Amino acid sequence: LYEIDLPLAGDFQISNALVSAGLAIFTGTPVAKALLALEKLKGAPGRLDLVGTTGNGAPVYVDYAHKPDALENVLASVRPFTTGRVIVVFGCGGDRDRGKRPIMGEIATRLADVVIVTDDNPRSEVPKTIRAAILAAAPGAIEIGDRRQAIHEAVAML
Numbered sequence: 516l517y518e519i520d521l522p523l524a525g526d527f528q529i530s531n532a533l534v535s536a537g538l539a540i541f542t543g544t545p546v547a548k549a550l551l552a553l554e555k556l557k558g559a560p561g562r563l564d565l566v567g568t569t570g571n572g573a574p575v576y577v578d579y580a581h582k583p584d585a586l587e588n589v590l591a592s593v594r595p596f597t598t599g600r601v602i603v604v605f606g607c608g609g610d611r612d613r614g615k616r617p618i619m620g621e622i623a624t625r626l627a628d629v630v631i632v633t634d635d636n637p638r639s640e641v642p643k644t645i646r647a648a649i650l651a652a653a654p655g656a657i658e659i660g661d662r663r664q665a666i667h668e669a670v671a672m673l
Contacts, residue, residue: 517550524576525563525592532556563589573599573673581608581635583618590626600628604669606635606662607645616645620653629672630656633665 521532532553539549558564561579568574576593580586586605594601603623607616623630632649634642646658659665 517547519550519554521553521556523556523558523563524565524574524596525589527588527592528558528563563592569670569673571673575670575673580605583615583622586619587622587626590622594626599673601626602629602631602669602672603627604631604633604662604665606633607649608635609637609640609642609645611638613648616648617652620649620651620656623649624653624656629669631665631669632656632658633662634660635662 521529523529523532536549536553539552540546561577564577566575566577574596576589578585578589580589586603590601590603603626605619605623607619620630620632623632630653632646632653634646637645642660646660650656650658657668659668
């Protein structure tokens with residue numbers, strides 16, 4: 516029996532790590548070596564990436580969840596690891612699938628305690644129009660168009 520500290524958050528990260536270890540073991544790597552290597556893993560940038568902690572120890576993650584299922588997975592993954600509030604800052608890109616915007620708004624309000632809707636590369640679309648589509652399905656969400664300000668406000672709430 517082995518116990519390791521995996522430096523990644525989220526069930527999907529754990530599953531991926533175990534598959535990797537299983538493949539290494541299957542191809543001849545000793546079990547202990549394969550499992551201990553998991554403790555040195557670095558996550559992919561922008562995939563539930565721990566970017567820091569606040570002064571009171573609250574973790575701050577970045578995740579490039581640009582589809583509804585990805586947003587749902589990341590929010591569901593962080594919930595078991597918090598004793599406080601889950602605050603999400605997100606937006607949807609312009610000139611892309613418009614139908615996902617209200618879906619992502621609903622997911623965010625269902626799974627996070629605080630939702631801040633911001634701009635995320637609006638391309639040729641009017642940013643306020645993109646935010647409005649998200650907010651239509653996100654009652655109680657906060658709208659802050661400026662991404663830097665939205666992140667600042669979220670961190671201040673932690």
